[in-house]
Amino acid sequence: MKVVKFGGSSLASGEQIQKVYNIVVSDSKRKMVVVSAPGKRYSDDCKVTDLLIACAEGYLEDGEAPDLFEAVIERYSSIARELNLSANIVEKIHDDLLTLLQADKCNPEQFLDVIKASGEDNHAKLIAAYFRHQGVEAHYVNPKEAGLFVSNEPGNAQVLPDSYQRLYSLRERSGILIFPGFFGYNEQGEVVTFSRSGSDISGAILANGIKAELYENFTDVNAVYSVNPTIVQNPKEIRELTYREMRELSYAGFSVFHEEALIPAFRAGIPVNVKNTNNPSALGTRIVNERDNTNGPVIGIASDQGFCSIYVSKYLMNREVGFGRKLLHILERNGLSYEHTPSGIDDISIILRQNQMDHLLEKEIIDQIKRELHADEVKVEHNLALIMVVGKGMRHNIGTMAKASAALERARVNIEMINQGSSEVSMMFGVKEEDEKRAVQAIYEEFFVGVVV
């Protein structure tokens, strides 16, 4: 049995939903379908979820938001028209949403969650109706009735462990089950939504619950790419990567989706297959717990900007027990979280995201470090980019660093910082932001040109 999840763009129009239908019925194991709310049909289109949020806010402020309400309904009815569905399905959605919007608003956060969730919930009903219209047995499944219970954290719900067991019984049901993503119910029976990529989370929870053999995650790309396509044109597709590798790639701004969404599936050892709704015959990318270490040491390259480094030097620092601990404590006290701490003998640098520090706080931190640790010198270097070169077992591959650094030399990129020695699957380079693209392109050239990934 497989869990199949479709993103908003895969369900944005009748035409897209027909593709989804064909994908689902083409494999009898695709019994559990998790759906998002209608997404964008074209680049400057509006997602239904965004319309719903604006609509809910309108009701909270003015008690109404007629245009937005109509805009939402129009999205559903245009889809229904394309699919030749009877008008009454849209009427049901209309009445349902209106009821929700007119409900009690004493808890605005809870109200907002309910309205947001209706996007997926109503779309699931519509899609189930279309499947039946096509002559297939299909049922909308309500998460509460299925037993998906979550913590009461609106916008950041965490699944409650005993949900899995209850969801397992969905295996017994007949027909194709259409399950709305993005939300569950708290113990009071109220809707609570997950964080971003909420439908990915729902799919992963279901995959775990029904002990699926595979979790298919349909998006609008053919695969996870080995490097950011905006930096390298037509980059190689990754056929298979481990969850650990994906996590290291995601860390530095590299994401098809938010990798934490997949945790429930990986906890149950269920592989994930990222596929393209618009090109379902493409193999896509399999994300697994273990893979063969073929195709060279490097599987992907990720990079991100907006880092800075706080350099602290003090003579005989390395004799001073507790210096590092005290330094980190100063950061902690000021609510700063850091990424890495390369160190020399009498100096240490702290690499952190610079958006955490405005000019004032920066000055304050420098003062505190000088005052409390009697540092000889404290200076901040801004606008650094971190480049993550990721590949299983790379660390034990003699020569990987030689290749990477030679590539950077050819690109005339100065390495500001290297962090290697802990992660088994990645090494990290710090460079100036203006060098980021050239650096990534050079490393890609080195490891991927003429290599099958």
Place this chain on the structure above:
Amino acid sequence: MKVVKFGGSSLASGEQIQKVYNIVVSDSKRKMVVVSAPGKRYSDDCKVTDLLIACAEGYLEDGEAPDLFEAVIERYSSIARELNLSANIVEKIHDDLLTLLQADKCNPEQFLDVIKASGEDNHAKLIAAYFRHQGVEAHYVNPKEAGLFVSNEPGNAQVLPDSYQRLYSLRERSGILIFPGFFGYNEQGEVVTFSRSGSDISGAILANGIKAELYENFTDVNAVYSVNPTIVQNPKEIRELTYREMRELSYAGFSVFHEEALIPAFRAGIPVNVKNTNNPSALGTRIVNERDNTNGPVIGIASDQGFCSIYVSKYLMNREVGFGRKLLHILERNGLSYEHTPSGIDDISIILRQNQMDHLLEKEIIDQIKRELHADEVKVEHNLALIMVVGKGMRHNIGTMAKASAALERARVNIEMINQGSSEVSMMFGVKEEDEKRAVQAIYEEFFVGVVV
């Protein structure tokens, strides 16, 4: 005016002292001479200081140590014979040492310090006598009378700041001044010795005190070498290096002398010239505050063994504010000092000297980290060597890392860890101990063969 310091091997025999005499009188600026106790004449010879320690311990335990006492005296008298000095200088030494050994022993530590210091003190008197015997005006200078006062920490005395001013007046004295190294006097007027390389410290303090133009440190090597001669045969000599570079080299078991001994000279901006008593015409090595960045990026390579790494991994570690601080606190609480902390996204490694941890403590630390930080995995890797590649401005030299790592690849050495990004003058590689020599040789080949340093 120059301060000239001679080590024990430069003063081990009459023949050596004649060399010293010729060196001093060959330059009229060499007015202040700091001397050590007689050192080894041949590899399995005994240093007078070691004889004195054994002798003092004998007196503490048995109230006498005739053979050791005689052995000390015999060293002086053999030197006196070689130099055709009258016997009464040796009698003075004999009587002086006997008086010291028979003195009150209620404070054994203080007693030991006095006996140790007598090695330099008596040798200074002997050498001054020889200089006079040669017809040169020379005077023994007693540190107390000259005003060299120190903190009362036997074996680890720290100079008291106001000493410098008093020492300045030595400039006014006529003739060559022979100053015993290794000790000063506490405020009660008692002898207190410096730490190891004590005579180097005395020389540096005097250089600062009299505002010397140069501190000449005579040893038995022609220069500071660019790499450990036991690893690379006939390595290149370093003509000039900065104090900062020497410090980074010294860190990893690379030392002509203990670099901290030179601090007083560097505080006063006085350059140090390391020269060879047995080959005084050799240029030696100049240690300065600033140097031109010529001769390529790398000036020296140092390495040391006996490190281990504690690897800690925990899922979502990089979200956990304070994790690093708590981890370092556990080490601190257990009295462990660490060297570096390379980190991944969900993991961090702590590199430390493994002689700090026996098997039991290691197990205990692992338990504490698991228990208190709920780490997913904690493991210790033993027998690592750290290799320090040092050179001013290297960090901003594009391609240095490429060269170094390419060299390691050619030597089939796997890089366990790289630490670069904080020190301006070094980068560090962690390798397995069994790879250390091959790694150092390869890096030396890469940076030094065909290069003038």
